[in-house]
Amino acid sequence: MMNQAIENIRDRAKKIAEIIKSEKGKIQVVTHHDADGICSGTIMYKALETIGKDFQIDVVRQLEDNIIQELSSKDADLFIFTDLGSGQKENINKYLSDRKVVIADHHTVSEYSAENINELNCHDFGIDGKDEVSGAGMTYFLCREITPKICESVEFTLIGAAGDTQKKNGQFKTINKYLFEEADRNGRIKVINGLRLFGRFTRPLHKSLMYLDRPKIPNVNGNESGAIQMMNDLEIPAKKTNGDWTRLHDLSKEEESRLTIEIILRSELVDNKDYLTGNVYVLTNDHELREFATMLNACGRLGKGKDGLDLCLGKKDNIDDTLREYRQKIAKYLNWVSRNKESIIHKKNGAYLVARDKIDENFIGTIMSIISKSADNKMKIMFGFANSDNGVKVSGRVDSSLDGIVDIDMAIRKVVEEIGGEGGGHSLAAGAKIAQGVELEFIEKIDLLLDYDQKKNTLSNI
Ligand SMILES: [Mn+2]
Structure with a gap:
């Protein structure tokens, strides 16, 4: 076939x-x-x-x-x-x-x-x-x-x-x-078996641990000193002898498996751990596949797609400046959110961040992903709204525990059919473009459709 x-x-x-x-x-x-x-x-x-x-x-x-x-x-x-x-x-x-x-x-x-x-x-x-x-x-x-x-x-x-x-x-x-x-076959990619932490080649290991989405490690998740302490407990130095931060790539096989066991123990991981260990894809430029894709996505969101292209074509050695600018923007937006909690509307089923022109539309999806996965977030359904030149960009995220229960792709399609605009995506991550001024109507309507407490799923009535 x-x-x-x-x-x-x-x-x-x-x-x-x-x-x-x-x-x-x-x-x-x-x-x-x-x-x-x-x-x-x-x-x-x-x-x-x-x-x-x-x-x-x-x-x-x-x-x-x-x-x-x-x-x-x-x-x-x-x-x-x-x-x-x-x-x-x-x-x-x-x-x-x-x-x-x-x-x-x-x-x-x-x-x-x-x-x-x-x-x-x-x-x-x-x-x-x-x-x-x-x-x-x-x-x-x-x-x-x-x-x-x-x-x-x-x-x-x-x-x-x-x-x-x-x-x-x-x-x-x-x-x-x-x-x-x-x-x-052509030797263009290598697969190794190991911990599937983000940033194997580029990030300090304690940061990879601290930002780990799944499983969350108590006292390490979102906690830099806690992450360094965990490495100390395992007798893995946070810094190498040359003063650089230790990356996952620097660990011996034995250290990596010791770390894996410790993560499983501390997070009391009971479900299938396929996402924690397994295939790690390494490119010929010594970047991990996901990591490299994330770098290219960063270029795009900053409107510097050409930089990404030049990097892929070997016309540029690195895009460190672009990545720095990217991280600064993310930090600026997260900072704005934490200082403007009142811009988050809490409804029965979801939380809705109305950022208007405070967050760039190209970043609203990334920001919603970060907030929804952050350690202190209790909301399982989150939507963000950012102004764009011809409307409002909407970006929704749903916690993976609601997989198979909530489908925001369907819900979004249903709502834009009623109030205008277009949208869709996947069941746990989707977006829309709506007119300015209809945000609150969108929120009212979609929150009703996303009632995951009801045994009889509202979505089946769509
Ligand atoms: Mn594509």
Whole structure:
């Protein structure tokens, strides 16, 4: 079944690759600003460079009407959209109907079709773009028919997938798994078995412990000195002899297993611990996969997607300045939240942070993730609202203990149907765009739909 799907994707990719290979004029690549989009752009860039094409690349936040209009003024004969486009074909043709258009995407496909638009989308082949393949994966299938040399960059499909959180408990499935095996064969990624803490290569270990989401360790979670004390108790020095902080990567096998046992004991972990230990994916640049994807996402949120692209293309050694700016922004927003507790509206089922223009819309999702996972948070359902140029960005997060009980994707869709706007996502993390001024109406309506105390789940009535 999957092999058949891959065959079919390849057949379509071959036809579309011909359009790109035979293009004599200028090419404009347009990609999404998140980690997956940056990886898609990287793959397309390398392929076009290999076959000597005349091209430009732009990284955009979304394919909104005004952005496509702006793009249409570019002097290009062929437009290639990666990790976006499938949902905006009608809008694309409002401005680009006289150009050749190629789309490589994994988002849901819209009905619209036109002669000039050539689309490679997994959904047309029975593959779900939510967790089976990334935008970078679809771009890769297309580029593999442009030049076999692109196989040397196959790991970008996995960074993209990790950026779109398509990995579950360290495992890739179907197409992503197939691409992982290809990366493994080509020596583009290494898998080690160990603790799945964030920041193995880049973060001081005590910080990784202190910020651990699951399981939470009493007196260590959110507590820096407690985390250092835990390492002392295990006779693992917090600093190396050269004065640098100890990272997880610096530990011996024996120390790492001692630490693992201690985490399990202290957190009284009883459930399946698949998320704590298991596959750790290491890239050839000595970054852990998730970590690298997070760095690229940071670039995107700051509107510096090009920096991320340059990092992937090896035109930049590091993006430390960008990451510093990113951390400063996060700290500033968290600080604002803690000083403005009254901007959080508490309802029966959820807590709603109305930040207006105090939090950048590109950061509201990250901020909600951090707050909802913080040690002192008791709210299982949280939503954040931040103004954007044409409405309000909404970002919702649900505690994993409500998995299978609460579905905010469905609830959001239901509410925007009633009050206008658009939205959706996953059952435990989803977002929306609504008009300014309807925030309170949104809150009233969605809180009613999210009543998880009721045995008879309200959602079943939707
Ligand atoms: Mn994507």
